[in-house]
Amino acid sequence: MRPRAPRTSQAPRRDHTLSRAEILAAALELIERDGVDALSMRKLAAAVDVEAMSLYNHVANKDAVLDGVTGEFFSRITLPPATDDWRADLRTLAALMRATAHQYPRVATLALTREAVSDAGLAATAAALDIFGRAGFGLEDSVQLVRSTMCFLTGTLIRELGLTQTRRDDRQVRAHRLHSSDIPIIVDAADTLAAFDFEKEFEFGVRLLLLAVEHATRTDGVAS
Amino acid sequence: MRPRAPRTSQAPRRDHTLSRAEILAAALELIERDGVDALSMRKLAAAVDVEAMSLYNHVANKDAVLDGVTGEFFSRITLPPATDDWRADLRTLAALMRATAHQYPRVATLALTREAVSDAGLAATAAALDIFGRAGFGLEDSVQLVRSTMCFLTGTLIRELGLTQTRRDDRQVRAHRLHSSDIPIIVDAADTLAAFDFEKEFEFGVRLLLLAVEHATRTDGVAS
């Protein structure tokens, strides 16, 4: 049934031509299934039904693949248009980043630890700039606020994703370890420190953020 | 001059017995010199003048080495005693974490992205708990504030270290790329977005943090 002379007695090979987009999509899927550490150029190639070396026709190297996946992740954060309520908009931005992170936890961990370095989060940056502008901040202040906001969200999500994905030794174990600390204040707080409620903690953080923005002084950021 | 029968005509071998601490110290140094990606068990072994397989007598695997280095990093953040000015103390904590991060930028990047998962930052957590307690917060609120604070600092430092260490393509290049974006608000802010002043940005973030804490409502955190 198959055309003459396949290279071996293998299954049919791909029918369409390879593309960067296809590679990145496969990489995202693989990372999400098996973790970043398990991703290799050879496995990635196998996933798109090709030999490892063919990948190098479309991406510079493995690092470029990871950068590409990072971009892919941020492009999947689709932001709604701004309203006239900057508080609500800021909450929405935060919630949406978190929701997307939870949708692809492993890819998100990768992306968030690489974000700063690339311009992957540009759409999110734009949305945040708009929000702070509407809240009455000048350009300079808005940029600073965007940066602080993103750093806060990044740090929060990296922590949450990390704790969610790893050693789920339960609260009892953590509490016991903390109780046997030699720092008194840690012992006092052991039970509270041992408990996680990521929903509540995220909400607490967002409230703090709103509080800070609320009380930040508006400057007329008239740039040169 | 050397004792009889060295295994080859090599230089003298180590005279004292290997230890976990020695391995971690060497790992920290190697990571700081060549980057995490360049660290291998074989190179690490060579650095302590031993064969790779000997390491496994003292550490479970490579991951345990990285965890150990993370702990080593956090243990080098030495915190001063609290004063009666919580604002100043919080500023000091932030500045000290930043200073230590800059002292070992590559190790810090590793440690900060792993922190959440371990209990490495326990001393810092204790110090922060103390600060918020003195600022009038109950136990529950203090724990939440510590977490938000650490997430903010972590996110900020990961970004700063990442940008400091990589592709230093200059401001002009970044500005040009941003100017040619198809998002209007990004174009407007391009010049500001293209410029980094990490000192100033960190200060801005800390000020925001103080503002938030300042206006957070004190609750009597009487736990069950």
Added chain:
DNA sequence: ACCTGAACACCGTTCAAGT
């Protein structure tokens, strides 16, 4: 222009054997 086999210079980790 794109794909591939073979090769190079590495990896982390296991295991059985040494002292």
Added chain:
DNA sequence: ACCTGAACACCGTTCAAGT
């Protein structure tokens, strides 16, 4: 108890050769 040689099952990437 600690160290090690050899081996296993992998890596990322280059290069010359194919179509």
